Each structure stands twice: as structure tokens, then as C-alpha cells.
Amino acid sequence: MAIILFDDNAHQTLLPLTYTRPVADLRIGILTIAEKWTKYLNKDHSFHTLDYLQAKFPVKIEEDNLFINGAVCPDEGLLEAIDKLQMGQALKYNDQLLAVRLNQTDAGNFDTQANFSTVVNYPGLFVSLFYPEDIFRNNDAELRKDFALITKGRTSATISTTNTIIGSDFFAEEGAVAECSTFNTTNGPIYLAGNTEIWEGTHIRGAFAICEHSQVKMGAKIYGATTIGPYSRVGGEINNAVIWGYSSKGHEGYLGNSVLGEWCNIGADSNNSNLKNNYSNVRLWDYSTQCFRNTGLQFCGLIMADHAKCGINTMFNTGTVVGVSANVFGSGFPRHFVPDFAWGGAQGFEVYAINKMFETAEKVFDRRDHRVFGETEQNLLLKIFELTEEYRRF
Numbered sequence: 001m002a003i004i005l006f007d008d009n010a011h012q013t014l015l016p017l018t019y020t021r022p023v024a025d026l027r028i029g030i031l032t033i034a035e036k037w038t039k040y041l042n043k044d045h046s047f048h049t050l051d052y053l054q055a056k057f058p059v060k061i062e063e064d065n066l067f068i069n070g071a072v073c074p075d076e077g078l079l080e081a082i083d084k085l086q087m088g089q090a091l092k093y094n095d096q097l098l099a100v101r102l103n104q105t106d107a108g109n110f111d112t113q114a115n116f117s118t119v120v121n122y123p124g125l126f127v128s129l130f131y132p133e134d135i136f137r138n139n140d141a142e143l144r145k146d147f148a149l150i151t152k153g154r155t156s157a158t159i160s161t162t163n164t165i166i167g168s169d170f171f172a173e174e175g176a177v178a179e180c181s182t183f184n185t186t187n188g189p190i191y192l193a194g195n196t197e198i199w200e201g202t203h204i205r206g207a208f209a210i211c212e213h214s215q216v217k218m219g220a221k222i223y224g225a226t227t228i229g230p231y232s233r234v235g236g237e238i239n240n241a242v243i244w245g246y247s248s249k250g251h252e253g254y255l256g257n258s259v260l261g262e263w264c265n266i267g268a269d270s271n272n273s274n275l276k277n278n279y280s281n282v283r284l285w286d287y288s289t290q291c292f293r294n295t296g297l298q299f300c301g302l303i304m305a306d307h308a309k310c311g312i313n314t315m316f317n318t319g320t321v322v323g324v325s326a327n328v329f330g331s332g333f334p335r336h337f338v339p340d341f342a343w344g345g346a347q348g349f350e351v352y353a354i355n356k357m358f359e360t361a362e363k364v365f366d367r368r369d370h371r372v373f374g375e376t377e378q379n380l381l382l383k384i385f386e387l388t389e390e391y392r393r394f
Contacts, residue, residue, distance in 0.1 A: 029142025
């Protein structure tokens with residue numbers, strides 16, 4: 001059976017985070033949504049997504065195909081309901097398609113709006129992503145689920161006795177290194193993946209996870225629920241943030257109630273606000289409606305898409321959205337919505353020339369385990385540059 005993770009209209013409402021990936025490739029908790037389904041089902045997966053993304057995330061169709069909504073995080077109740085699906089049957093929660101089992105012919109014509117022969121209504125609750133802020137809002141719950149999934153029946157590796165561990169929900173993979181740091185698990189579990197480093201003087205409160213080949217620098221203060229993705233380096237003060245991977249926030253400064261994509265860089269002493277001075281609800285730019293949307297949240301910080309960067313001492317207002325490959329610098333507060341491939345700051349923006357962006361990306365990729373910024377990645381970004389042109393009318 002092929003497991004195919006499909007995109008529905010959440011792909012639009014989760015922009016700009018999903019310009020560069022299918023929804024199921026979003027990281028929440030310790031794992032991406034796709035990795036969660038792979039572990040729960042013990043099967044590999046592919047993606048059914050927009051045409052321009054399929055070159056990087058191809059779909060694989062077989063005789064028997066189980067399509068699962070990529071915005072939905074798995075749990076035992078969903079697994080039980082999906083496992084009972086017969087050929088042609090669909091599982092729905094109200095109008096949201098959760099899963100459908102299709103033969104090879106029907107799979108080739110898959111459409112989320114199709115009328116399926118038999119519909120089973122799912123009565124339970126589950127975690128599903130629809131807006132960018134849903135990622136940090138649900139990160140605590142998903143961290144706990146992923147921690148239980150990954151560590152079940154296993155024993156943590158031993159770390160240095162120079163550390164202080166409070167509570168019992170601590171797990172380190174072989175190769176994780178920490179010295180002279182405190183880990184408080186009384187409010188949530190703490191997970192250190194292999195080949196990670198926690199430098200001296202760091203204080204971490206759970207729930208927290210750091211993924212492979214990442215580092216926390218000396219004296220960092222990290223509060224739950226926070227995830228540091230693979231090949232990243234962080235420092236300063238971080239609270240309830242999800243950093244997907246290959247990104248750096250290596251210096252002092254505050255990051256809170258935020259999501260950072262891959263290949264991002266936060267300059268030294270940069271900060272984001274996560275609470276308005278009048279304590280009112282935070283509004284975020286919504287690509288699907290092209291206007292600002294009331295999140296209903298009092299705490300909401302920075303949403304930064306892949307390849308975006310900011311210079312030293314950047315100040316981000318409460319509820320700022322920074323698009324793909326934007327480059328922000330200079331004094332003052334930049335606008336609440338920084339378009340994709342924008343170059344500038346509070347004094348104004350211009351277009352970040354695509355050839356200049358490619359030159360930087362090649363260098364950044366090489367710094368991370370000598371990865372190659374290849375044709376597939378370039379073509380994807382060229383397409384996003386075209387798709388987002390309307391926002392760059394400076």
C-alpha cells in the first residue's frame with residue numbers, strides 16, 4: 001500500500017511557510033508531519049501537492065493507495081479509523097477530508113473535492129494545522145506525543161554528570177553532548193538527538209527538542225514548548241518557538257511564539273515582540289485573503305519563511321510575517337508584512353534580485369554539511385519569485 005500525504009486548502013492558509021514544501025513537510029513537535037505518519041504506519045510516504053513542488057516532492061502511486069491529509073497529525077484514534085477504510089471509502093471530519101483509500105486508476109485522478117462512494121464520519125478530536133500560528137500553538141502537545149513515540153521501550157544515553165536534570169522525562173540519543181547545563185522536565189519532556197551539543201551554562205525547560213547536528217550556545221535560556229530542527233545553531237532567549245532546520249539564531253536576543261523556516265539567519269541582538277502594548281489580539285498577514293487576520297491570540301511573534309534573513313539589531317513588531325528569501329536590515333521596525341524576495345527595512349524595500357539570492361544560497365548550503373544548491377531548488381525558488389511578484393510593488 002502506498003501512503004500519499006495530500007495538500008488541501010491549508011496549503012494556501014499556511015503561506016508563506018508552504019511556498020517551499022507540502023504541508024506534511026512542516027515540522028511540529030520533534031518530527032515533520034510526514035515523519036510522524038511514517039513512524040506510526042511503519043511505511044514510507046510520498047506527497048500529492050502543487051505541480052511546481054512535485055519535482056522535489058514526487059508522488060508515488062501503486063495498486064492500493066491510502067491518501068492522508070498532510071495537515072493532520074496522527075494519533076491512535078485516527079490510525080484505528082484509517083486502518084478500517086476499504087477501497088473507495090473516505091474518512092471525513094465535518095467537511096474536512098482526512099483520508100481516502102483508492103485504486104491505481106482513481107488515485108491518478110485524485111481530487112479533495114470529489115464525491116466518494118462511501119464516507120465515514122470521524123467523531124474524535126485531533127491536531128490539524130490551518131494557519132502558521134497553529135504550529136507553535138500545538139507544539140507542546142506534539143512534542144509530548146513525539147517524545148513518547150520515539151523513546152518508547154528505550155533507555156537514554158548517559159550524559160555528563162556536570163549537568164543537572166530535574167524530573168525524569170529526559171532522553172539523549174548516543175552522540176548527544178552537554179556540559180554544565182540544567183534541564184528541567186517538570187513541565188514537559190526534553191529530547192536531545194544524536195550529534196547535538198548543549199554548551200555550558202545553558203538553562204532549558206521542557207517541553208523541548210533539539211534535532212540532529214544542532215547546537216545550543218553558551219548561556220542560552222530556552223523555555224517550552226520549543227523545537228530546534230536539524231543542523232541549526234541557537235543562542236539567547238527562546239520561548240515557544242519552532243525552528244525547522246539549517247537555520248541560525250546564534251546570538252543574544254529574544255525569539256518567542258514564533259516559527260522560523262529552513263535556511264534562515266537571525267542577526268545578533270535581534271528581537272521580536274510577541275505581546276502588544278495594549279494587550280489586544282495579534283493580527284497576521286494572510287496570503288489567502290491578502291489582508292490581516294485576527295489570530296485571536298494575545299501572544300504571537302514572528303513567522304519567517306525559508307531563506308529569509310535579518311541583520312543585527314533588527315526589531316520585529318508583534319505578529320510580523322516575513323516571506324521567502326526576504327532580507328531585512330537597518331534601524332526601526334520594518335512593516336508587519338515583509339514580502340517574499342524583499343530587500344530592505346523600515347526605510348523602505350526594493351526587490352532582492354534572484355541572481356544575488358542564488359549566490360548567497362550557494363554559500364549557505366555549502367556551510368551545512370557541503371550541501372549543493374542544485375537545479376531543483378533553484379527552479380522552485382524561481383517559481384515562487386514569479387508567484388509572489390504582486391506583493392513587491394514598492
